[in-house]
Amino acid sequence: MSEKKPQAAPAKPKSFGWIAEYVDEHSLLAASRKVRDSGYTKTDAYTPFPVHGIDEALGIKPTILPFIVLGAGFTGLFTALILQYWTNAYDYKYIISGKPFASWPANIPVAFELTILFSAFTTFLGMWALNGLPKLSNPLFNSERFDRVTNDRFFLHVDSRDKYFNRESVKDLLAGTKPESLEEVVEDSSPTALPSVIWLGLGFLFCASLVPVAVVLNMRAGNDENPRWHVFFDMDFQPKKKAQQTTTIFADARIARPQVPGTVARGSLVNEDPFYLGFDPTKQASLNAANNIRLVSAADDKAEKPADTAPDTASEKSATTDPVKADEPAKETPAANPPAPTPTPAATPAAAGGPNLPWITEFPLEVDASLIALGKTKFEIYCSVCHGYAGDGDGLVHRRAEQLQQGYWLPPTSVHDPRIQAQPIGNIFYTISNGKGKMAGYGTVLSPKERWAIVSYVRALQRSRNANIEDVPVEMRAKIEEAKKAE
Numbered sequence: 001m002s003e004k005k006p007q008a009a010p011a012k013p014k015s016f017g018w019i020a021e022y023v024d025e026h027s028l029l030a031a032s033r034k035v036r037d038s039g040y041t042k043t044d045a046y047t048p049f050p051v052h053g054i055d056e057a058l059g060i061k062p063t064i065l066p067f068i069v070l071g072a073g074f075t076g077l078f079t080a081l082i083l084q085y086w087t088n089a090y091d092y093k094y095i096i097s098g099k100p101f102a103s104w105p106a107n108i109p110v111a112f113e114l115t116i117l118f119s120a121f122t123t124f125l126g127m128w129a130l131n132g133l134p135k136l137s138n139p140l141f142n143s144e145r146f147d148r149v150t151n152d153r154f155f156l157h158v159d160s161r162d163k164y165f166n167r168e169s170v171k172d173l174l175a176g177t178k179p180e181s182l183e184e185v186v187e188d189s190s191p192t193a194l195p196s197v198i199w200l201g202l203g204f205l206f207c208a209s210l211v212p213v214a215v216v217l218n219m220r221a222g223n224d225e226n227p228r229w230h231v232f233f234d235m236d237f238q239p240k241k242k243a244q245q246t247t248t249i250f251a252d253a254r255i256a257r258p259q260v261p262g263t264v265a266r267g268s269l270v271n272e273d274p275f276y277l278g279f280d281p282t283k284q285a286s287l288n289a290a291n292n293i294r295l296v297s298a299a300d301d302k303a304e305k306p307a308d309t310a311p312d313t314a315s316e317k318s319a320t321t322d323p324v325k326a327d328e329p330a331k332e333t334p335a336a337n338p339p340a341p342t343p344t345p346a347a348t349p350a351a352a353g354g355p356n357l358p359w360i361t362e363f364p365l366e367v368d369a370s371l372i373a374l375g376k377t378k379f380e381i382y383c384s385v386c387h388g389y390a391g392d393g394d395g396l397v398h399r400r401a402e403q404l405q406q407g408y409w410l411p412p413t414s415v416h417d418p419r420i421q422a423q424p425i426g427n428i429f430y431t432i433s434n435g436k437g438k439m440a441g442y443g444t445v446l447s448p449k450e451r452w453a454i455v456s457y458v459r460a461l462q463r464s465r466n467a468n469i470e471d472v473p474v475e476m477r478a479k480i481e482e483a484k485k486a487e
């Protein structure tokens, strides 16, 4: 293609094709059509404003960018779905609020975001790539007349790289379109390489961009004794305390404060009612055991019944009313009491077998299908993590703890254990309210009704293992008999 031009004295610059100049867009369009019809495809028009129909006149095919973007969008969509499926349903299965592992509705936001993200980047970068950008210099700038392209002139360029390009015939063709001027442009002689300062700057930016990555990798892999580097100091260190932290404000250093003895939070008044206690406090009083009196007086205290047996602080009163052990219980009580976070009986005896109270055996509220359904919901939210969905004590937390083999995990008791089956409902209610041994109480997070609902569901779970034919509705018994015979 390169052609020696005797007139060009200094060297032998390569031709970059011809540019024809026009005074208005109509002549440009007409010339473009002519060039197009002659079969040239490596052509371009330069105009001071957008000219309608120029694409068609030059024979420019519609861009394929939309299809590339469509592909990128689908890639984003499937990346998001596969990522979420892999993490949630395969690599680290984790039940969240009883939802299925692969939950499409939960995947929508991320899938949407990644679809948009991939498409947007592809649109932007694809546009640059398809237009051959960034272009640092253009040989057309060598032409002085070309400067007017941003002002009032229209140019048509036929590139020398066109496969049909022939210097003379292109010149004749363009001359036939009656241009204002016709000029051969030559390849740009200015250096094509980026100036070294720009390389230096880019190199610096690249190195700087590695710093965060290096810092993260160092933190993940290294073992540094020093506290980490805080960028947002005031966000990392806020003047507040979190649960389980310590404090110097209180003598016992605990930041999670127990209920102040003798106070009742608004709306949490616990009456001397088996509904709130799980046992019958009136029967309790007659049993006269030191432990039990403590419990009752604590309950009385909560109920704020000054006229009753315990008008003052629970421990003081019980100590004086207890004829057998005058002082010891009063001393023990404060030590045993604070850890109980529940508003219900504050005195949770730490005795191994738990308190032996006159448990109620009848539900203090109506048990129907909706109550059991509520119990199922709450059990699956609060209890199943440890006790498992069927109550066998094989919940996810338990299984994880077994895996870790740290040695101090106490397996959750199975609700099908004969000992638990034999427990009166009041006892189970009490366990849920106040906890038992290593299990924390749920009295603060579940209303009494919800706790009774869970009791009813625990009973249903237990019954499900010990059902007999009498439990089956009469009309359905025949079906079971049939199934039995078929076996």
Ligand code: HEC
Residues within 6 Å of the ligand: 354, 379, 382, 383, 384, 385, 386, 387, 397, 410, 411, 412, 413, 415, 420, 428, 431, 432, 436, 437, 438, 439, 440, 442, 454, 458
């Ligand atoms: C963080 C794990 C965990 C959660 C959540 C949990 N438990 Fe427990 N549960 C245990 C452990 C551990 C034990 C055994 C405690 C012990 O004997 O020290 C236990 C014991 C029990 C017992 C037997 C008590 C007894 O008399 O021996 C029952 C009943 C019970 N849980 C019911 C429930 C119910 C109902 C819920 C939901 C409100 C629940 N648990 C939530 C861990 C848990």
